[in-house]
Amino acid sequence: MSSVRLARLGDLEVASSCVAGRQFDKHSHDEFVIGANLLGEERIWLDGRSFSAGVGAITTYNPGEIQGGGAAEGQPWCYVGLYLPAAQLATSLGRAELQFERPLQHAPALATELARRVEACLSDDPLLRERGEEGVTLLLGAVAAGAGVRLAAARSIGHAAVARLQALLADNLERTPSLDLMAAELGLSKFHLLRSFQKHTGLSPRQWAMQLRTRRAQGLLRQGMAAGEVAHALGFADQSHLNRHFRAAYGISPGRYQACVRA
Numbered sequence: 001m002s003s004v005r006l007a008r009l010g011d012l013e014v015a016s017s018c019v020a021g022r023q024f025d026k027h028s029h030d031e032f033v034i035g036a037n038l039l040g041e042e043r044i045w046l047d048g049r050s051f052s053a054g055v056g057a058i059t060t061y062n063p064g065e066i067q068g069g070g071a072a073e074g075q076p077w078c079y080v081g082l083y084l085p086a087a088q089l090a091t092s093l094g095r096a097e098l099q100f101e102r103p104l105q106h107a108p109a110l111a112t113e114l115a116r117r118v119e120a121c122l123s124d125d126p127l128l129r130e131r132g133e134e135g136v137t138l139l140l141g142a143v144a145a146g147a148g149v150r151l152a153a154a155r156s157i158g159h160a161a162v163a164r165l166q167a168l169l170a171d172n173l174e175r176t177p178s179l180d181l182m183a184a185e186l187g188l189s190k191f192h193l194l195r196s197f198q199k200h201t202g203l204s205p206r207q208w209a210m211q212l213r214t215r216r217a218q219g220l221l222r223q224g225m226a227a228g229e230v231a232h233a234l235g236f237a238d239q240s241h242l243n244r245h246f247r248a249a250y251g252i253s254p255g256r257y258q259a260c261v262r263a
Helices: 086-092 109-123 126-146 158-171 179-186 190-201 205-222 229-231 238-249 254-262
Strands: 002-009 010-021 021-025 032-039 042-046 049-053 055-059 067-070 076-084 104-106
Touching: 002 254, 010 109, 010 126, 032 067, 042 055, 042 126, 049 076, 055 109, 055 126, 067 109, 076 086, 076 109, 086 126, 086 190, 109 158, 126 205, 158 190, 158 205, 179 190, 179 205, 205 229, 205 238, 205 254, 229 238, 229 254, 238 254
Parallel strands: none
Antiparallel strands: 002 010, 010 076, 021 067, 032 055, 032 076, 042 049, 042 067, 055 104
16 A cells, blocks of 8 residues: 655645555654644654654644654555645734644544545646635634634624625636635735635635636526537636536536527
8 A cells, every 4th residue: 555646736735645654764844744644543753752643633743843753564554744834824824923832633523624625635626626725724724723823813804805806706717816816805814815705605715706607607508609618718627627517506517508498
């Protein structure tokens, strides 16, 4: 059993690993390192301390901390990891700076959800990767809280700010703005942006943009535009992506929908 997958989304690096008996020499990272243990037990050495991380454990290491360890020989071990530059993590969470106080927390549900979001980040589908980045960003608040970092209360952005971001998304459907650009537009951290927008709309910004894309696709198909042209005009990666999202929203393929409304 040996599988290691890596992806980079801007400053965020994610990894998913399934290995047997992997051991790491003592080393350090320039970035914050967040891990979620999904299978097996990891023995950890961290700056002179030794402890174990079992299934459902989340580990949080500060930049520069010396770490080492791994799984026992022959033992299956699966985990996901996040690597975030110090300034990037602090900015994402709305802090000038931060440091994890606790390196270990037992949070099985959070570990499972983090793994699900990392899998999305590793997808070949660009839309799923974007959704994965949003999901990981939202989970950083819970990870930080469990590691002893207290975040400032999220400032409500109000309906006018939500409407401004919705207008930005609507004007750029062919290419959804990055989280960094959206956060700059509203003057919020990415974490608070996502939480506030979701509170007002029930959707993340990219989910909201996707429902608008599919709604506009429906209108263009009704007017007789070919599905391939619709996909291109609205920023879908290709026609198959349009098909998948349109069917998920309306329960029917674009081609079938077009045939029905023409009948």
